[in-house]
Amino acid sequence: MTRTVLIRVVSLIPLVILASFITFSLLQLTETDPAIVRLGDDATEEAYEAFREQIGVNDPFIVQYGRWLGNAATGDLGESWNGPNQVSKLLKERLSVTFSLAFGGLFVAATIGTVFGIAAGVRAGRATDTVITAAASSGQALPNFWVGILLVAFVALPYDVFPATAYTGPTESVKDWLISITLPSIALGTAAAAAIARQTRAAFVRVLHEPYIRTALSVGLSRRSILYRTALRNASIPVVTSAATLFGTLLGGAVVVEAVFAYPGLGSLVLEAIQNGDLPIVLGFVFVAAVGVALVQLTLDITYTIIDPRTRVA
């Protein structure tokens, strides 16, 4: 078991490094000059050059990347071009908002999605199933930020329960934090819940056609036991497997949804950075997102080996 976990950890590290390398290379396409970003239009050519020299953009590409990666390994994501701020520090201030929403969305999606997915799966072919399947197919097409806008317009503004724009961090007040992330999490989680419900249901149906279900029936296991023991566990495997990708989608969605609620998350930081041509922040943002997805992937991989013993490395 420990070995299995270790192997997963080791295999995820190169993935994250490669992702950062790809992003780093992509950002080389830019025509933005960091010196102008920092010093404005009216500094001297010497001052520009001195700044470029200082932050190392004159070095060969691979040297620059090596330096960045080396620092990133220690948690230092470089300095912003726009001002003498550490990218890690800027991101850290905003991280909690975006990740709160993404996890909130995942929570909403996982709970609602599995509950309805199972409900449809165990009643496969009956009215409940038809209704849930239809609702889930529609729900999947709902753009998260539109749901957010509608929630603000029709829930947050008219009723005084949920804030429309004020984010409270978990360190200030857990209760207010939960309240402040409720609507955005619903906005984010709706389509994802629909996706999970459909996936769960489909996995159930596939499992119910497996020969071992017939065997279970033939040895006299009850419907309940077949559904909730045999089928559920087998059906959960594909759902758990694809949840990491879903988390990535939610993380991307969180950036948009936080804009709807005007929460100070990574999204607004990055939007500002793009306007300013402040690329180290963008790079840091992508890196943090990739690390986040990889960590969720790792957690799920471990869950997966618990559910499905076949995947354990002996």
Place this chain on the structure above:
Amino acid sequence: MSGPETRSAKESPLVKVAWGLIFFLAGVAIFGPWLSPYDPNLGDFQKLLLGPSGDHWLGTDNLGRDTLTRLVVGTRVAAIAGLEATAIAIAVGVPIGITVGYLGGMIDRLVMRVVDAVAAIPALVFAIAIIAAIGTGLIPAMLAVGLAFSASVARLARGLALTERERLYVDGARVVGVGRSGLLLRHILPNIGGPLVVIATTVFAHAIVIEASLSFLGLGVQIPDASWGSMLTNAQRVHREHPFQSVPPGAAIFITVLAINIVGDSLLRRRKGESFDHPAGHLEPVVAAPKDDRANDADARDAHATGASNRVLTVRSLSVTYPETTAVLSADFHVDEGEVVALVGESGSGKTSAVMAVAALLTPPADVRAAELSLDIVGGEISLLDMDRREQRRWRSHLGVVFQEPAASLNPLQTVGRQMANALKRVGYRSRREISARTIELLTAVGLPRPDEVARLRPDQISGGMAQRVVIAQALASEPRLLIADEPTTALDVTIQAEIITLLKQLGERRGLAVLLVTHDLGVAAELADRTLVMYQGRVVETAPMAGLVTAPQHPYASELLLSVPRNVGGIKIEPMIDRSAALAVPTVGCVYAPRCEHALPECREREPELRAVRSHGVACIRAEDLELPAITAGADGLEPGGSQ
């Protein structure tokens, strides 16, 4: 034991509506902007934030611009976005995937790592990074989305190329001298179309949402140009007073994406061919219905009365039909205590349907009817007919079933011990000690050495032969009177086959079990069976004691079947020469075997022969008396299991 594929050829009305909507939206995207009477970017400051009216069907926005007109322009933007992103994803992903899939080796591993890394970055985040590098706007935004999704397209293409490469290798097509690239294109491109269309719909739908998201953030379509996303940005500014403003653009995204998803789903379903019309699968087997068969009732009662008192299973006039075929037609059979009855016939003869109907394990759309379907158990007789699902459980507890695919018949996630325990709990074992003692006992009884060790293993850790023994042990858990074995040895190696046959034989003898065996292999039947029913196209065409059938078959088909078994005669292996390739239509009138029968006469095609007694066999052939059919002179011992097919 799958019934005939029943695929709904017709598309549901919903899918038709979705297609209609897509064509409509495409029309709007192409012609709409020319037709709308207003300028999408020019507002009328006299008419700010109006509600829907005759002049402005969807009202006006905060700058007095006509909402419908902007929505129409947004449709074009969405269409362009979707097309561009999809085209890029395919143009980049397909060549990469095919090339590395075909080349394999180092390059493949390297490129796929890159693809995995790109896929690890959320698409929207990746798009933001590309926009940061090359600038905002619709075109760069969709380039970004296209690249992000090219990863999943590349994976798909690689998978297909790999399969194709394997196939070519097997076919030896590479040595024919066609160049690699020629092969690549000729073999892979036609196969990739289907899956590609499905994935394209997904990319298209995602691209529309991401375009809207990016435009909403101000990274896509730039103000004042209209896009569904940027319209929502505008709407949000005033949504305290005018919440309706955010409805039309959001609804446009929703409806479009929904229509694309519905079409995508239907394409996927059609491609995979797994329609799962009966999603409850094995969980909701069909209930056997009584057949009104008074004509035979008198004979039947006679038969029953004269039948042995140790009768276990009685089946009278069993029919299994599917919407397009008849799997079993009016079959009669019975099994006595300690007797092994074999149902033999080629695949599609209905033998599996017949026994699965007895086990109450057939799934819809099968329709099961019988005049009688009953088991004699301690304390009387029970009938399966019209039993509800709860009672069916009781029925099943009196019979054990052994299936064709032992490995697939066990739950992959549970140890053998757990599965045995589940079965035992069902029949009243409670304490853990009792259960484990009984488990060991049963596993020993089916000839598994070191049963305690086997109990701790999962199905993937044991061989097929062992798995089949476990399935048999499970079937014995309820101490049934009848054991149904559906091709129990087909999936196994020849040596293992013999062992399983010996085991079944022993179980029958030692436990007085009645065994109903289904096999296409006459060798297996000869080893095990006391009596045999030969089935052809759902009909029982001959029934006889095994020895009698082998030495003197009375039905031309039984004879053909016998001669098709490869056997050793004086050390020389004789291979049968029977052409089964001709797909013969089943005649609707007359003898079903007539199209294949060498002895067919015109009369044979007139009415269907009934099963009648001829030289102490039951035979369904009008010419049974006057035919001298070839048999195997060596007797039943001359047949070897595992030979045929």
